Amino acid sequence: MRKLALFIAAICTMSMLAADPQGKNTGLYYRLFAPLTFYHNVASSQLNITSENPDEVSQAIDQALMRVYLTRPDLVKVTEKEQEEAGTLRQDIMETPVVQEVEMVEQAEPMPAAPEAEPVQLVVEKPNFWKYKGDGSLQFMQNYVSDNWYKGGESNYAAMGIINLEANYDNKEKWKWDNKLEMKLGFQTSPSDTVNKFKTNEDIIRLTSKVGLKAVNRWYYTLQVQAYTQFYHGLKSNNTFVFSDFMSPFNLSAGLGMDYKVEWFNKRLTGTINMSPLAVNYRYVDRANLAQSFGVKVPKHTHSLTDFGSQFTAQLEWKMTDNLSWKSRVYGFTSYHRAQLEWENTFNLKVSKYITANLFLYPRLDDSNKKYNEDGSRMSYWQFKEYSSLGFSYNF
Numbered sequence: 001m002r003k004l005a006l007f008i009a010a011i012c013t014m015s016m017l018a019a020d021p022q023g024k025n026t027g028l029y030y031r032l033f034a035p036l037t038f039y040h041n042v043a044s045s046q047l048n049i050t051s052e053n054p055d056e057v058s059q060a061i062d063q064a065l066m067r068v069y070l071t072r073p074d075l076v077k078v079t080e081k082e083q084e085e086a087g088t089l090r091q092d093i094m095e096t097p098v099v100q101e102v103e104m105v106e107q108a109e110p111m112p113a114a115p116e117a118e119p120v121q122l123v124v125e126k127p128n129f130w131k132y133k134g135d136g137s138l139q140f141m142q143n144y145v146s147d148n149w150y151k152g153g154e155s156n157y158a159a160m161g162i163i164n165l166e167a168n169y170d171n172k173e174k175w176k177w178d179n180k181l182e183m184k185l186g187f188q189t190s191p192s193d194t195v196n197k198f199k200t201n202e203d204i205i206r207l208t209s210k211v212g213l214k215a216v217n218r219w220y221y222t223l224q225v226q227a228y229t230q231f232y233h234g235l236k237s238n239n240t241f242v243f244s245d246f247m248s249p250f251n252l253s254a255g256l257g258m259d260y261k262v263e264w265f266n267k268r269l270t271g272t273i274n275m276s277p278l279a280v281n282y283r284y285v286d287r288a289n290l291a292q293s294f295g296v297k298v299p300k301h302t303h304s305l306t307d308f309g310s311q312f313t314a315q316l317e318w319k320m321t322d323n324l325s326w327k328s329r330v331y332g333f334t335s336y337h338r339a340q341l342e343w344e345n346t347f348n349l350k351v352s353k354y355i356t357a358n359l360f361l362y363p364r365l366d367d368s369n370k371k372y373n374e375d376g377s378r379m380s381y382w383q384f385k386e387y388s389s390l391g392f393s394y395n396f
Contacts, residue, residue, distance in 0.1 A: 031061060031065065032061060032064070035077050035083050035086035036065075036068065036075055036076050036077055036086075037076060037077050037078065037083060038069070038076060038078065039065065041062070042062045042065045042066055042069070043066070043069075045058075045059065045062045046062060046063070046066050129169050129170055129171045129172070130167065130168070130169050131166075131167075131168050131169075131170070132165075132166065132167050132168075133166050133395075133396070134163070134164055134165040134166060134395070134396050135162075135163075135164050135393065135394065135395045135396070136161075136162060136163045136164070136393070136394055136396075137161070137162045137356065137358075137391055137392060137393035137394070138159070138160075138161050138162075138391045138392050138393075139159070139160045139161075139162070139186075139358060139389035139390065139391035140158070140159050140160075140389060140390060140391050141156075141157070141158040141159070141160075141188075141387060141388070141389045141390075142156075142157050142158070143155060143156050143157075154190055154191060154192045155190070155191060156188055156189065156190040157188065157189055157190075158186060158187065158188035158189075158201055158387075158389075159186060159187060160184065160185065160186025160187075160201070160202050160389065160391075161183075161184070161185055161186070162183070162184050163181075163182075163183045164180070164181070164182050164183075165180070165181045166178070166179065166180050166181075167179045173214070174213055174214045175211075175212070175213060175214070176211075176212045176214075176220065177209075177210070177211050177212070178208075178209070178210045178212075178272070179207075179208070179209045179210075180207070180208045180209075180315075181206070181207050182204065182205075182206045182207075182208075183204070183205055183206075183231075184202045184203065184204050185200070185202065185203055185231050185232070186200065186201045186202035186203070187199065187200055187201065188200075188201045190237065192237065192238075193237040193238055194238060195237075195238045195239065195240055196235050196237070196238075196239075196240075199234075199235045199236070199237070200230075200231075200232050200233075200234055200235070201387065202387070203230040203231050203232055203234065204228060204229075204230055205228060205229055205230060205231060206226070206227070206228035207226070207227050207228070208224070208225075208226045208313075208315075209224070209225045209226075210222055210223070210224040210225075210259065210272075210274065211223050211224075212259050215258070218260055218261040218262075218263070219258055219259070219260055220258065220259040220260075220261070221257075221258060221259075222256075222257060222258060222259035222274060222276075223254070223255075223256055224254065224255050224257075224259070224274055224276060224313065225252075225253070225254045226251075226252070226253050226254075226313070226331075227250070227251065227252045227253075228250075228251055229246060229247055229248075229249065229250040229251070230244060230245070230246060231246060232245075232246070233245040233246070242287070242290075243290070243293075244290065245286070245287055245290075246286075247284065247285075247286040248285050248286045248287040248290050248294075249283055249284065249285045249290075249294045250283070250284045250285075250286070251281065251282070251283050252281075252282040252283075252284075253279060253280065253281045253282070253311060253333060254279065254280055255274070255276025255278065255279035255280075255310075255311045255313075256276055256277075256278045256279070257274065257275045257276035257277055257278065257279075258274070258275055259272055259273070259274045259275075260272065260273045260274075262316060265318075268318060268319045268320075269316060269317070269318045269319075270316070270317055271314065271315045271316035271317055272313075272314070272315055273313075273314045273316075274312070274313040274314070275312055276310060276311045276312070276313075277310050278310070279308070279309055279310055279311040279333065280306065280307070280308050280309075281306070281307045281308075281309065281311070281333055281335065282304065282305075282306050283295065283296065283304065283305045283306075283307075284303055284304045285303055285304070286303065288302070288303065291303060294368065295338060295368025307333075307335035307337070307338065308335060309333060309334050309335035309336055310333070310334060311331070311332060311333040311334075312330070312331070312332040312333075313329075313330065313331050313332075314328070314329070314330040315328075315329050316328045316329075322350075323349060323350040323351075324347070324348070324349055324350070325347075325348045325350075326345065326346070326347050326348075327344075327345075327346045327348065328343070328344065328345050328346075329342070329343070329344040330342070330343050330344075331343075338367055338368045339365065339366075339367055340365065340366045340367075340368065341364065341365040341366075342362070342364050342365075343362070343363050343364070344360075344361075344362050345360070345361040345362070346358060346359070346360050347359040347360075347361075351390075354392050354393060354394060355390070355391070355392060355393070356390075356391065356392075356393040357388070357389070357390045358388065358389050358390075358391075359386075359387075359388045360385075360386060360387050360388070360389075361385075361386050362384065362385040362386065363382065363383070363384050364382070364383040364384070364385070365381050365382055365383070366381060366383070367381045
């Protein structure tokens with residue numbers, strides 16, 4: 001009967017080993033192979049309503065032992081003498097030596113050397129809040145009219161160079177500082193002018209600097225300074241009189257006010273609008289004989305004129321398509337005794353990567369100029385300039 005009990009226990013053990021292939025609970029199987037005796041935890045675990053041992057292997061062994069206790073109590077060894085007579089573990093298992101198959105090698109492979117940690121150089125760069133950009137172009141214009149053209153006219157040739165440079169600071173928090181330098185110089189020639197071989201058709205040096213402190217959203221408290229003059233003296237056909245020259249005039253204006261950052265139409269229309277209710281305009285004319293024509297009273301002011309008033313400036317760029325853009329600049333100043341208004345419009349058509357076609361429209365009003373022409377007729381305050389050109393351009 002002992003063999004039958006051991007057989008039942010062996011079957012239970014095999015089923016439990018199958019449920020525990022990694023042998024995590026191997027120590028629990030000792031009670032199945034040791035001489036059979038009473039264990040207190042077997043009865044307590046079986047009679048307890050709530051199981052204190054959630055381990056499935058222990059519960060299965062307790063059930064197997066409890067089944068033997070109830071069906072074959074005669075197999076249970078109670079006293080110490082009966083335990084000694086029953087012996088320890090099975091002798092056939094103990095007498096069979098356990099042989100481990102171990103492969104011996106002459107020399108063990110060296111342990112792979114752990115790679116040494118290379119020093120890492122950490123570089124912390126200071127953020128650069130400056131942005132630089134620019135563009136340049138060389139434009140050519142040509143007009144040919146034959147001598148017998150039914151409407152008359154004359155042939156002419158012209159060339160013009162343009163350079164725009166920008167250096168802008170923006171710390172993305174409070175301060176910004178925008179600087180823009182514009183330079184244009186162009187010459188033309190015509191057969192009808194027998195006095196001047198070349199005359200300027202475009203001539204300007206203009207620097208605009210603007211410091212802003214953020215107020216709210218896209219509004220900034222701003223101090224704007226603008227200065228401009230020209231490179232060369234201005235002439236008219238068949239006339240040696242110089243109508244303008246370098247530092248004749250020279251204009252310097254400063255205004256304190258508000259600046260608005262424009263980002264409209266999905267950022268296709270960008271730029272700034274500046275309104276300065278407090279502004280000062282300084283005009284200097286180096287050539288004394290030109291002072292009066294630029295609003296400087298002679299001999300009271302001699303070479304210069306200073307006015308206080310208000311000014312308005314807008315610089316916008318609208319990228320209509322990938323190849324067509326419009327740049328506009330509006331400037332107005334009034335001292336409430338005189339007014340000056342300028343509106344520059346440049347339409348740029350990109351023919352290829354380096355070839356562009358330009359259309360320039362420039363209406364202007366200035367009531368500080370002299371009021372009458374040389375023949376005594378009244379001079380209009382409104383002025384207008386237009387040209388179209390084709391040439392090379394490069395952005396950087």
